[in-house]
Structures are given as structure tokens and as C-alpha cells.
Amino acid sequence: MQRSTHSISHRDLRLLRAAADGRVQCSGGVEPDYFVDGIPCCDHLAARALARAGLIRADRPAPGLRVTVHLTPDGRDALAATGALAPTLTAG
Numbered sequence: 001m002q003r004s005t006h007s008i009s010h011r012d013l014r015l016l017r018a019a020a021d022g023r024v025q026c027s028g029g030v031e032p033d034y035f036v037d038g039i040p041c042c043d044h045l046a047a048r049a050l051a052r053a054g055l056i057r058a059d060r061p062a063p064g065l066r067v068t069v070h071l072t073p074d075g076r077d078a079l080a081a082t083g084a085l086a087p088t089l090t091a092g
Contacts, residue, residue, distance in 0.1 A: 008078060011046050016079045019056045019069050026051075028063035035066065050075070 055075035
């Protein structure tokens with residue numbers, strides 16, 4: 001079940017933004033641990049809820065390894081709907 005933008009907390013927004021910036025990793029496993037900038041995430045419940053809601057996902061399954069976490073299209077839409085996602089800059 002996807003979260004609505006109204007139920008996304010400030011902590012969720014920070015995690016989504018960090019994932020958009022490529023700063024989040026997770027460990028493999030059924031209930032992965034999440035890391036932001038290499039430091040264990042203080043709110044695993046929020047990170048896991050975002051994953052279950054389909055807003056973030058790991059690059060690939062990798063039990064025992066840390067892999068980068070990215071926003072899904074739904075996660076990008078949720079972040080953009082809050083105004084927290086800066087437009088992508090392109091070289092021109």
C-alpha cells in the first residue's frame with residue numbers, strides 16, 4: 001500500500017531526499033538495516049515502511065552486502081508532490 005503525501009513525515013522526507021541524493025544504503029536480508037552517509041539510520045521502522053510502501057528500493061538483492069537505495073517512480077512522485085525534490089539540472 002502506497003503512502004499518501006499527507007502521511008509522509010519530515011523524517012520520511014529526509015530519508016527520501018537522502019535516497020534521491022544516493023546517500024542511502026541497505027544491508028541484504030528480510031528486514032534490512034539502512035545507512036545514511038555510512039551511519040546506521042536511527043529510524044529503521046520509517047525506512048522499512050518507505051520500502052514496504054514502494055517508495056524506495058535497493059539496487060539489487062545482495063544478502064550480506066550493502067547496496068545503494070534509490071527512489072522508485074512512486075517515491076520520486078511523492079517527494080516531488082511535497083515540493084522537496086529539486087529539479088534535475090542538466091548541462092547545457
